[in-house]
Amino acid sequence: MARFEAALARSGAACGFLDPAHAEAIGEVCKRARFDTAALARAARQAGTLAIPFVKALTDQVSATSPQAARYVHFGATSQDxxxxxxxxxxxxxxxRIAELARALGDALAELARRHGATAMLARTLLQPAAPIPFxxxxxxxxxxxxxxxxxFQAAAADACxxxxxxxxxxxxxxxxRGGAVADALARELGLQRRVTWHSARDALARFGAEAAILVGLSAKIGRDIALLMQAEVGELAEPAAGGRGASSSMxxxxxxxxxxxxLEAARRAPGLAATLLGELEGEHERGLGQWQSQWLTLRELTGATASALGAMLxxxxxxxxxxxAMRANIERSRGLVFSEALALRLSRPVADRLCAQALREGRHLLxxxxADKEAMRQLGSADAAALFEPRTNYGSAAEMTxxxxxxxxxxxxxAP
Incomplete structure (x- = not known):
């Protein structure tokens, strides 16, 4: 907030609205200004916005140095600015920071995809074992x-900031x-893009919230899969355990x-936070009542949740x-039943249904x-039958997709920038 006020003074001076010496005095105070945050919080509660007590406190500090310059603190701006x-x-x-974490997570996933292009594991559809896939x-x-x-996300962030x-x-x-000239100068001072006034147009922040929540959800998807594959009865993946991470206080x-x-906990919070931003698009007239006043609180929580989720998955x-x-053992544990689709496609669905039912009833491997089935083997050679039960023959276009x-x-x- 002090950066804004210092830049505003310099921009106003550059456009001839105040003496450059006054702008310099304001800027110097902004560099070293100190505030009683508890007092500001109490006053903000009364004023309805932090900006009002902040500007008053800053003006008082400038006035102690230059009463003439104090007149130009916050000149031409409003609280919401x-x-x-x-x-x-x-x-x-x-x-x-969020984009940096997302890039690093993507790089780590890419490395995992390259390293395990031939590592066989079970797919799980509706939480049940399906045909093998490469990890x-x-x-x-x-x-x-x-x-x-x-x-x-990066485009939404650029549009919101x-x-x-x-x-x-x-x-x-x-x-x-000459307002446009002052705005252009102020944007340059702060290193921000200039838009026309968006006091009651909050679409950019709503869009940012949605994109941030999507990043959290994508992180949670990875976390959910890892947690399921980490269960002791599955045992295919494990998170790093250095430093006692994941330990129990009692077991x-x-x-x-x-x-x-x-x-996963971040993913519980993020949709509601994004929905709050979406619900604040209906600001009244030229400046809304109760929408923008809370958005910085929502954004703080949402960006924190996003960074936490991405950082954890990274x-x-x-x-x-x-x-x-363990991945191979879980495939074998199915006694060949996870290859039933390949069998049905090679023979027919009725024949595959019959053979699967027999294998389940007798507790035998499907192969x-x-x-042992003469009718089925008349259509298949021994080598062809064995090939149907090789995980790689079920990978389809997995390599091309990867x-x-x-x-x-x-x-x-x-x-990425």
């Missing part, structure tokens, strides 16, 4: 939506016909999915422990039942 612009400056820094393909499916979401400057009614009336044997939990994926033997996702990520990554 300083509050929204300060939020935009903070949001810019937070967004850059690298699964990692690529975690990466694919992130490759779409990162550029969209802009200058707010409209003055009392939004028209910069204090500056007459020494436990290893909890603590990082996944962080992403740490989990970078040091993810992959148990290839064993198939080889390469496609890696290419999409490289493009999204390359376009």
């Amino acid at each position: 300083v509050a929204d612009t300060a939020s935009a400056l903070c949001l810019g820094e937070a967004s850059a 690298g393909w699964k990692a690529a499916m975690w990466l694919s939506p992130l490759a779409r979401a990162l550029p969209r 802009v200058l707010q400057f409209g003055g009392a009614s939004g028209t910069l009336s204090a500056f007459g016909q 020494p044997h436990k290893r909890n999915p603590a990082l996944s939990m962080l992403a 740490e989990a994926v970078r040091e993810l422990q992959v148990n290839e033997a 064993e039942v198939l080889r 390469e496609r996702v890696l290419s999409e990520w490289a493009k999204a990554r390359g376009n």
